[in-house]
Amino acid sequence: MTRLIVVSNRVTAPTGAGGESVGGLAMALAAALREYSGLWFGWSGRTTPEFTGQLTVQRAEGVTLATVDLEEADLQEYYNGYANKTLWPLFHYRQDLTAYDRSFGEGYGRVNRRFAETLAPLIEADDLVWIHDYHLIPLARELRALGVKNRIGFFLHIPWPAHQLMVTLPGHKDLVQALFDYDLIGFQTQEHVQAFEEYVLSEAGGTRLEDGGMRAYGRTARIGAFPIGVDAEDFAQLTRSEAARRTFDVMKAHTAFRKLIVGVDRLDYSKGLEERFAGFERFMADNPDLRREVLMLQIAPLSRDQVEAYQEIRARLDALSGRINGEYADIDWTPVRYVNKTYRRDQLAGLYRAAQVGLVTPKRDGMNLVAKEFVAAQDPEDPGVLILSRFAGAADQLRQALIVNPNSPEDIAEALKRALSMDRDERIARWKVLYDNIVTEDVTAWRDAFVAALSGARETPTPEDPYGEQARPLPVDARLFPNGGAPAGSSTSPAFVHAQGAVLGRG
Structure with missing residues (x-):
């Protein structure tokens, strides 16, 4: 086998x-x-x-x-x-x-x-x-x-x-x-x-x-x-777990009169965290009437702490979050909660579900699965809004998100204002398209x-061709690709093939 x-x-x-x-x-x-x-x-x-x-x-x-x-x-x-x-x-x-x-x-x-x-x-x-x-x-x-x-x-x-x-x-x-x-x-x-x-x-x-x-x-x-x-349906199921419900209840109680903006990223300079904080700071400066209505929670577990560049970004983010809170906090409220801690997936599912906005703004990312998990965790009757960097690979698929330039504080600030004021019908319509994508392309x-x-990448090796270098066409399921193209709603090329049925012997 x-x-x-x-x-x-x-x-x-x-x-x-x-x-x-x-x-x-x-x-x-x-x-x-x-x-x-x-x-x-x-x-x-x-x-x-x-x-x-x-x-x-x-x-x-x-x-x-x-x-x-x-x-x-x-x-x-x-x-x-x-x-x-x-x-x-x-x-x-x-x-x-x-x-x-x-x-x-x-x-x-x-x-x-x-x-x-x-x-x-x-x-x-x-x-x-x-x-x-x-x-x-x-x-x-x-x-x-x-x-x-x-x-x-x-x-x-x-x-x-x-x-x-x-x-x-x-x-x-x-x-x-x-x-x-x-x-x-x-x-x-x-x-x-x-x-x-x-x-x-x-x-x-x-x-x-x-x-x-x-x-x-x-x-x-x-x-x-x-x-x-991601395993979208499995992650959606996680929101019903005891840990997820407990996290959801805690966050809802903590933000009873405020809207939660959440970001979850490994601490890395590619994730655009400094620019994200700057964008939130611009939002606070431009919208004084909305300041006390929001709370931004950024979870950023530490990584590669033996590499100097990672030590430096941690120090800069500590200073940035302190500056924003020093400028805008009141005795009963701080606008930024910044946490360098790892959380369980079921806890994150509850956190995403409690948030009105998912802020995913890497400066460059191969894909970014946090964006997809945020979508999976939403309440279909009252979903939050995903704000997504155009430089994340996920932006090719999740086009119903609010797509932003992560290097522009103004772009992030404007997207935050739009997301926080978006009516329920538009949020549901956008979420349905996003969810259909992450379930289909899971x-x-x-x-x-x-x-x-x-x-099917090559023929069986022969003595003249020991590594099987002659390429064989990729198998294409005609039921899924009647015109030989990519799936509907996808920006991927015909090389992305959803091969159905057993490819390998099951263990």
């Missing part, structure tokens, strides 16, 4: 529907592996004095996890270094924060080799291998060097940068060439696909094939947009689309 092997930098054991919030990637991958047999491989999050490659295998919530510990030097050079000081800022258009260090690149290559050496013995002949995100771009190349001939797919959860930005990365050609050891390369949006194709055409002399693939560096890979979703559709595309 064909298995699915998922590989990501960090493996986080799922904790159930209402468990600790472990991030969009972890929840999505856990959902995929519950459906299909296989395993989830990656770093345990722990360090060891010397790398041994020893595996720890466990079963959690129906998912088999295989993890390996890394050395401290691996953590500093591969994770804190190349992944989060080089690739992350560059891919999020923060060239000013991008650090280039030879040791970072060496650590990145070393860890990808170690992952490959540990993973390769676990791969069986018919397995599909699905590798995730910017930490592991060279992993397929390392697996190929060890003789792995399986279909291997790669999905990038963050944006792919514009061509002229990508070429500022030392060694960019080697990094992109490594991607062509994959059979399928997936991105969140068509914009990211186009940016990647532009690079390949301009820098690698590549060619675009009629069936949607690309050929470069002597290899062929399929390229497609596969926008990730995490299951994302998973099935990618796995189906990977399953």
Whole structure:
């Protein structure tokens, strides 16, 4: 029976529907592996004095996890270094924060080799291998060097940068060439696909094939947009849980005479938190009659606190929230509540349902699943309004949100005023379209689309074509795509395919 092997930098054991919030990637991958047999491989999050490659295998919530510990030097050079000081800022258009260090690149290559050496013995002949995100771009190349001939797919959860930005990365050609050891390369949006194709055409002399693939560096890979979703119906159900109801009641009591504006983001400079605070401050300045009618709650759990840029943004946000409260607070009210704490998913569901406005304004984001979870949690009879950055991948799908430029305090302030004054009929009409989208293009559709595309990405390998480089057309369900195009209401390309039915043997 064909298995699915998922590989990501960090493996986080799922904790159930209402468990600790472990991030969009972890929840999505856990959902995929519950459906299909296989395993989830990656770093345990722990360090060891010397790398041994020893595996720890466990079963959690129906998912088999295989993890390996890394050395401290691996953590500093591969994770804190190349992944989060080089690739992350560059891919999020923060060239000013991008650090280039030879040791970072060496650590990145070393860890990808170690992952490959540990993973390769676990791969069986018919397995599909699905590798995730910017930490592991060279992993397929390392697996190929060890003789792995399986279909291997790669999905990038963050944006792919514009061509002229990508070429500022030392060694960019080697990094992109490594991607062509994959059979399928997936991105969140068509914009990211186009940016990647532009690079390949301009820098690698590549060619675009009629069936949607690309050929470069002597290899062929399929390229497609596969926008990730959430388990929308499950998240909607969470609002009925005891923890969600308790959180909802607490927030409603606390904001009895006020409207709640909520933002939930990992503490990161890509999330536009400083600009968001500035936009709220502008709203307060421009609307003195509305000041005491609102409360802004920003939840921002700490992350990557060993990276200097993250320490600096925390200090700036502390100062910004203090300045706003110092200017506008009264003895019985403060306009901004800023919390650096992680909350459970069921608590967040109750919080979203209690809010009149969801403020999701990243400066650059691959997708942003908070926006989709906010929509899922709303009361159909009295939904809140989503304000969404045009630079979040989710903006391509969630067009009934109020779309804003996150760099403009005026834009954010005007959207807040409009959202807070929007009548119930308009809110319901907008929400219905948004909810239909997140249910239709949910995490299951994302998973099935990618796995189906990977399953049909190439012919069976032959001695003349050991990696199966000749691309096969993606399977398209004619019932869903009568004209060979994207689903109704979607901005994605025909490469985003909702493959129905069993693709793999169920475990």
